[in-house]
Amino acid sequence: MNTRILLTAFILLFAGFQPLAHALALGELELKSYLNQQLNVVIPLEFSKENELEELKLSIRLPDEQAAGLQTLHNLKVEIIENEGNQPYLKITSKDNLHEPVLSFVLDMRWSSGRIQRNYSLLLDLKP
Numbered sequence: 001m002n003t004r005i006l007l008t009a010f011i012l013l014f015a016g017f018q019p020l021a022h023a024l025a026l027g028e029l030e031l032k033s034y035l036n037q038q039l040n041v042v043i044p045l046e047f048s049k050e051n052e053l054e055e056l057k058l059s060i061r062l063p064d065e066q067a068a069g070l071q072t073l074h075n076l077k078v079e080i081i082e083n084e085g086n087q088p089y090l091k092i093t094s095k096d097n098l099h100e101p102v103l104s105f106v107l108d109m110r111w112s113s114g115r116i117q118r119n120y121s122l123l124l125d126l127k128p
Helices: 002-015 050-054
Strands: 024-026 038-047 057-061 076-082 088-097 102-111 114-123
Touching (some): 038 050
Antiparallel strands (some): 038 088, 076 088
16 A cells, blocks of 8 residues: 555656756648749748847758759748737748749758757649
């Protein structure tokens, strides 16, 4: 009986314990452009601490397997924007029009307490 109470207490104690998770998360990517247009992508940001947004460092690059290939980054630019409700999001744009239907890139986000690296592959449709 004593063992059962101890085991139950132990389970309850660690059921509420969760290891430190990323305090910053990326929402679902929304593609707002078509083939033969400049890229326009929006990704919502979710974070638990206000100062993490201020110290966030962003970079964008080609995936390793394409770095030596023919695909270029089309002068991609990533920036943090806030909408009317002060909700932050990432906006990824290109300087050039995209003429290839597939675009792959790696988004790297770093801050003092963590890092997120996400690979994206976009399929661009023709404008209807």
